[in-house]
Amino acid sequence: MRPLTDQETERLFEKLASYIGRNITQLIDRPDDPHVFRLQRDRVYYVRESIAKLATSVARDKLLCVGTCLGKFTKKTGKFKLHVTALDHIAPLAKYKVWVKPNGEMPFLYGNHVVKAHVGRMTDDTPEHQGVVVYAMNDTPLGFGATARSTAEVRRLDPTAITVFRQADSGEYLRDEDTLF
Numbered sequence: 249m250r251p252l253t254d255q256e257t258e259r260l261f262e263k264l265a266s267y268i269g270r271n272i273t274q275l276i277d278r279p280d281d282p283h284v285f286r287l288q289r290d291r292v293y294y295v296r297e298s299i300a301k302l303a304t305s306v307a308r309d310k311l312l313c314v315g316t317c318l319g320k321f322t323k324k325t326g327k328f329k330l331h332v333t334a335l336d337h338i339a340p341l342a343k344y345k346v347w348v349k350p351n352g353e354m355p356f357l358y359g360n361h362v363v364k365a366h367v368g369r370m371t372d373d374t375p376e377h378q379g380v381v382v383y384a385m386n387d388t389p390l391g392f393g394a395t396a397r398s399t400a401e402v403r404r405l406d407p408t409a410i411t412v413f414r415q416a417d418s419g420e421y422l423r424d425e426d427t428l429f
Contacts, residue, residue, distance in 0.1 A: 266379035339389035365407035391417030
């Protein structure tokens with residue numbers, strides 16, 4: 249397990265900023281318990297600093313994971329891909345949100361995009377191609393994605409038009425449990 253390089257940190261922060269904006273500082277500067285980002289086998293973990301220091305005493309090949317896996321860097325392009333395991337950390341800090349009606353929850357959790365007919369409400373002034381957290385109407389975070397259209401354009405769309413491109417959802421815990429960690 250090692251700290252992220254400057255380039256890796258920049259890519260991680262760019263991805264996180266698309267969902268939580270300037271709230272990244274709330275992830276790092278936690279006065280109660282400082283957290284750090286660590287890299288282990290191309291996966292980025294968000295872990296308490298005290299636990300990260302203890303983990304240095306474990307051999308790299310023996311250490312499976314520590315903390316919360318936020319995502320991983322792709323091997324070919326080196327881009328950062330956010331995993332659904334990061335949902336608990338980005339949902340409370342999300343800048344833009346989309347709430348899905350009960351009839352749209354299951355299609356989203358099965359890996360489909362969100363169509364306009366399933367949108368219950370949406371944060372005002374959400375731009376196009378912006379990272380959003382998808383919630384159920386009872387404020388339970390279901391996943392995250394990117395908007396296909398701005399809020400103003402969504403109001404004029406037909407009911408079958410895609411509103412949010414799905415990037416990760418809670419159903420991945422069951423569908424991809426072998427590859428998440």
